[in-house]
Amino acid sequence: MNNRCVIRFTGSGGQGVILTSVIMAEAAVLNGNKTVQSQSYGPEVRGGLCQAYTIISNEEIWFSKPEKADVLLALTQASLNKYYRDTVQTSVIIADSGLSVPGDCPASKLFRLPILETAEKVVGRLMTANVIAAAAINTLLDLFPDEIMRKAVKMHIPAGTEDLDMKAYEEGRRLAEKAKS
Amino acid sequence: MKKNVLMQGNEACVEGALKAGMRFFAGYPITPSTEIAETCAVRLPRERGVFIQMEDEIASIAAVIGASVAGKKAMTATSGPGFSLMQENIGYAALAEIPCVIVNVQRCGPSTGMPTSPSQGDYMQSRWGTHGDHPVIAVSPSTVSEVYTEAVRCFNLSEKYRTPIIFLMDEIVGHMREGVEIPDAETLEIINRPYSDVKGISKTCYHVDEGEWVPRMLPFGEGQRYNITGLLHDESGFPTNDHAAAKKLMERLMSKISSNYEDIVRVEELLMNDAEISVICYGGTARAVKEAIFEARKYGVKAGMFRPITVWPFPEKELYPHLSRLKHIIVAEHNNGQMLLEVQRAAERSVTVSFIGKIDGTLIRPEEILQKINEVQHDKNQ
Amino acid sequence: MIKTSDLVFRTMRIDHLPHIWCPGCGNGILMRDVAAAIDNLKLRQEKVVIVSGIGCSSRAAGYLDFNTIHTTHGRAIPFATGIKLASPELEVIVITGDGDCTAIGGNHLIHAARRNIEITVIVFNNNIYGMTGGQYSPTTPAGEWGTTAPYGNIDRQFDIPQLAADAGASYTARGTAYHTQQTIKAIQDGIAHPGFSLIDCYSPCPTYYGRKNKKGSAVDMMKYQRDHGVPAEQYAKLSDEEKTDKFIVGKLSQNEYPGYTQLYQQLIERSQERSQKKVYL
Known part of the structure; x- marks a missing residue:
């Protein structure tokens, strides 16, 4: 892992991208890394665009409002359109399949993963998209050991959905492995 | 062993307060402090404490002072507009010497301002917000770990000096999640207000012993009958128009903070x-x-x-x-x-x-x- | 030398008397009614809390020998709410006035009534702001006069017990400084009632309300209460025409809706069973 990694999670309200960012931050704490997580609040999050970020580092993180993201997760076209400019040449974009990346996007690496479709059709619950995304990001970036990620996921899902969410986790990992190869 | 857990600043405020012994919270929802009320609503009943959502911030601080009079460590949390509404009763708590903690997660102002944007615009208000000269202690944390430990310290200062404490947070720290090192319970000092054992009618409930800074009245209901008022009072707790008694009270209120600067700062x-x-x-x-x-x-x-x-x-x-x-x-x-x-x-x-x-x-x-x-x-x- | 009864010795702080109220004011009589009601119920002094706000009525707290707290203007009810929730075993009684309770504190009144928290609110209702010298209040009738209504008051008045009952108070009653026995009974029943109780007590203010509105002497104002206040059972027998200038003295409404601290206790028990959010400590 690089010394400092900023992951921005974007989508529309209700997709659970904030929870994805919290899960990544929780995994960072469990792994002994430093982390800061925050999100957009206010009118912006009422059903419209939703944005959260997690900074992960081996060193203390002081200033907590990153301008540029090393990784951008986008689950909707609107969120991708709004945040793609906040990337740099070395950034990784993880977009839901079907989204088109604007031509002037600075990021050079792009993964298109069918996150929403997998949640709905394979796992059977659209609301598991956030766990699929977390697993995919972790696998693509090779951030944390699997058992730590699973533990972090389990700390943040409602009681009774463990089987479903672990299935979602496996699917997310599988999507990422496939995309990497 | 220290535990390292991921916590939001607003959550850490509640966890620290609970660790300090907070068992009463009254508040009114306002961005960006709302998570404090929400976390209290979840956590306090489980600790057999009280959470109540009041009709406004004035009622919230009033209920907090009432609960403290009945012996509970009590807290409220708000932001700019609500903090403005609370000012009169903050002065009441300062004069009547009722311990309590007021959290202000500052947001961009004035007026309704920009509710989700950070600011530190209430710094002077936290000193001079209520009318009249009065003692003030205000504490401002810069990390989520510090929110936790300073919340404990706010309660300790409040109990020790029987005075309202302003916990002056801001949106940056309140809405941020970080890994928090939870100190061992035994390493945390928890201070409770001093009590006397006088029973029956107390005609000197606001008397302060030599070498001490605050009166030692018992909570309501524990057998000491006395009067509390927001009027300037003598050591009997009753209103006075005697300027010498007023001077004595005001000087003690100011000097209990200034004379204990090293302990507070x-x-x-x-x-x-x-x-x-x-x-x-x-x-x-x-x-x-x-x-x-x-x-x-x-x-x-x-x-x-x-x-x-x-x-x-x-x-x-x-x-x-x-x-x-x-x-x-x-x-x-x-x-x-x-x-x-x-x-x-x-x-x-x-x-x-x-x-x-x-x-x-x-x-x-x-x-x-x-x-x-x-x-x-x-x-x-x- | 004023001869004081045993009741006064038992329930009041003799060294703080005489009180500050004007000659002819009803507040002294009503304060004694409150003391008599507490005494009749044989409540332990250390378990009774008197909470007052600001205004003429608020001075009663200082004279009564219980746990007493004189709070800020309009806020007696939320202070009392905090005390009651923190220590449900305490008997919390609010003494307030028409301005304190229904103008600046009106929002707190309706919300405490809505919660049905087990406190007793006794309004010393003198239809005017007395402490500040005769300004119109929410219970000054339309068409009457105050120093801030020099051309006549155009505001309509609140019916305080009706307001409280509609907001959810489970016991309401009306008393007067004249109807001592009925008022003591109403206060007593209100304190004993396990929910939010409100007793609206007319208190003649000959100094300001009476003088501004040509109500005559203090005695005339007491006579007015005598001649116009009737017990509920008599009131029911009156014709509509007879009712127009009469009002009920005694209980107005009562129901058995559960009290707030009782419901809160149940909430605590529910929270023990349910594993909610993750717990850090």
């Missing part, structure tokens, strides 16, 4: 030992300042950070030893220059003081502070 000094340029800041602003200081040091600039954790009373005695060495002070805060006035007063024109602030809801960035440091470094060299 806490600061963080970063690379201040040889610093020639000091950035003075508090709360969430310190996070950008720290980055700028480390960066400046890489270029050989002797920069340091002086951060009041106790922001009221202003820690001027901690600043004095640095003044003869400092060539320049930069005050950084998310307002139009409020602590700046305190720093200028403390520096008494012996050091040039400049200012960097924001009042548009955006954050002061490390590079802006670094640029300011470079500017004053350049001036210094000329």
Whole structure:
């Protein structure tokens, strides 16, 4: 892992991208890394665009409002359109399949993963998209050991959905492995 | 063993308060403090404590004072507009000497302002918000871990000095999640207000013994019958028009804070030992300042950070030893220059003081502070 | 030398008397009614809390020998709410006035009533702001006069018990300074009632309300209460025409809706069973 990694999670309200960012931050704490997580609040999050970020580092993180993201997760076209400019040449974009990346996007690496479709059709619950995304990001970036990620996921899902969410986790990992190869 | 857990600033405030013994919360939802009420609603009933959502912030602080009179450690949390509404009763708690903690997660103002944008615009209000001269202690944390430990300290100070404490958070720290080192229970000092064992009617409930700073009345219902009032009172607790009694009361109220300055004041000094340029800041602003200081040091600039954790009373005695060495002070805060006035007063024109602030809801960035440091470094060299 | 009864010795702070109220004011009589009601119920002094706000009525707290707290203007009810929730075993009684309770404190009144928290609110209702010298209040009738209504008051008045009952108070009653026995009974029943109780007590203010509105002497104002206040059972027998200038003295409404601290206790028990959010400590 690089010394400092900023992951921005974007989508529309209700997709659970904030929870994805919290899960990544929780995994960072469990792994002994430093982390800061925050999100957009206010009118912006009422059903419209939703944005959260997690900074992960081996060193203390002081200033907590990153301008540029090393990784951008986008689950909707609107969120991708709004945040793609906040990337740099070395950034990784993880977009839901079907989204088109604007031509002037600075990021050079792009993964298109069918996150929403997998949640709905394979796992059977659209609301598991956030766990699929977390697993995919972790696998693509090779951030944390699997058992730590699973533990972090389990700390943040409602009681009774463990089987479903672990299935979602496996699917997310599988999507990422496939995309990497 | 210390536990490291991921927590939001607002959650850490509740967990620290619970650790300190808080068992009563009354509040009204307001961004960006709402998570404090929500977390209290979940956590307090499980600790057999009370959570109540009141009809407004005035009622919230009133209920908190009432609960404290009945012996509970009590807290409320709000932001700008609600903090303004609470001011009259904060003064009541200060005069009647009712311990309580008021959390203000500051947001961009004035008026309804920008509810989700960070600010430190209530610094002066936390000192002078209520009418009349009154004692104040205000504390401002800059990390989520510090929110936890300083919440405990706020309750301790409140109990020890029987006075309302303003926990002056900001949106930056309140809405941020970080790993928090939860201190071992046995390493945390928990202070409870002093009590006497007088029973029956108490005609001297506001009497203070030699060498002590606060009265020792029992909570309501425990067998001591006395009167509490927001009117100036003598040591019987009843209103007085006697100016000598009024003077005695007011002087004790002011001096219980000023005479215990060392116990109350806490600061963080970063690379201040040889610093020639000091950035003075508090709360969430310190996070950008720290980055700028480390960066400046890489270029050989002797920069340091002086951060009041106790922001009221202003820690001027901690600043004095640095003044003869400092060539320049930069005050950084998310307002139009409020602590700046305190720093200028403390520096008494012996050091040039400049200012960097924001009042548009955006954050002061490390590079802006670094640029300011470079500017004053350049001036210094000329 | 004023001869004081045993009741006064038992329930009041003799060394703080005489009180500050004007000659002819009803507040002294009503304060004694409150003391008599507490005494009749044989409540332990250390378990009774008297909470007052600001105004003429609020001075009663200082004279009564219980746990007493004189709070800020309009806020007696939320202070009392905090005390009651923190220590449900305490008997919390609010003494307030028409301005304190229904103008500046009106929002707190309706919300405490809505919660049905087990406190007793006794309004010393003198239809005027007395402490500040005769300004119109929310219970000054339309068409009457105050120093701030020099051309006649155009505001309509609140019917305080009706307001409280509609907001959810489970016991309401009306008393007067004249109807001592009925008022003591109403206060007593209100304190004993396990929910939010409100007793609206007419208190003649000959100094300001009476003088401004040509109501005559203090005695005339007491006579008015005598001639116009009737017990509920008599009131029911009156014709509509007879009712127009009469009002009920005694209980007005009562129901058995559960009290707030009782419901809160149940909430605590529910929270023990349910594993909600993650718990850090």
